[in-house]
Amino acid sequence: MTFREIATAALVAPSLLVLAQGSAQSAILCDGNFQVVNGLPISTPYCREINLARVARSYGWRVSDQEIRHSESTKAQVCRAIGHDNRVFEICSPYRGSTGSRRR
Numbered sequence: 001m002t003f004r005e006i007a008t009a010a011l012v013a014p015s016l017l018v019l020a021q022g023s024a025q026s027a028i029l030c031d032g033n034f035q036v037v038n039g040l041p042i043s044t045p046y047c048r049e050i051n052l053a054r055v056a057r058s059y060g061w062r063v064s065d066q067e068i069r070h071s072e073s074t075k076a077q078v079c080r081a082i083g084h085d086n087r088v089f090e091i092c093s094p095y096r097g098s099t100g101s102r103r104r
Contacts, residue, residue: 033090048091052078055087 014052029104033048048070056078067074076095083092 007037032087043090045091049075052088055085058084067096 016101028046029036030047030050031041031043033043033051035044035047036042049068050065052075053063053065056063056068059082061078061081063078065075068078075091079088079095082088083096
């Protein structure tokens with residue numbers, strides 16, 4: 001390595017460290033269906049999907065967070081099976097059949 005390459009690396013390394021620390025601190029924190037933002041709970045689709053995967057695993061399903069997030073058919077299949085659970089009622093509402101009578 002030349003002196004110029006060493007000097008450039010020495011200048012760039014601290015800024016990369018700061019970026020890495022910032023991304024670690026900005027990880028999304030979920031509490032059930034809610035994302036905690038500045039200490040306040042906000043309902044977000046991301047946290048609802050993570051919660052759906054967690055609840056599905058509690059029922060014995062072998063499903064990952066990524067499968068629920070990226071596969072609409074997996075989400076629909078899981079919701080049809082466990083959508084009655086109050087913890088996932090909101091996210092599964094589009095996948096459950098109508099329970100009331102229909103007006104014509």
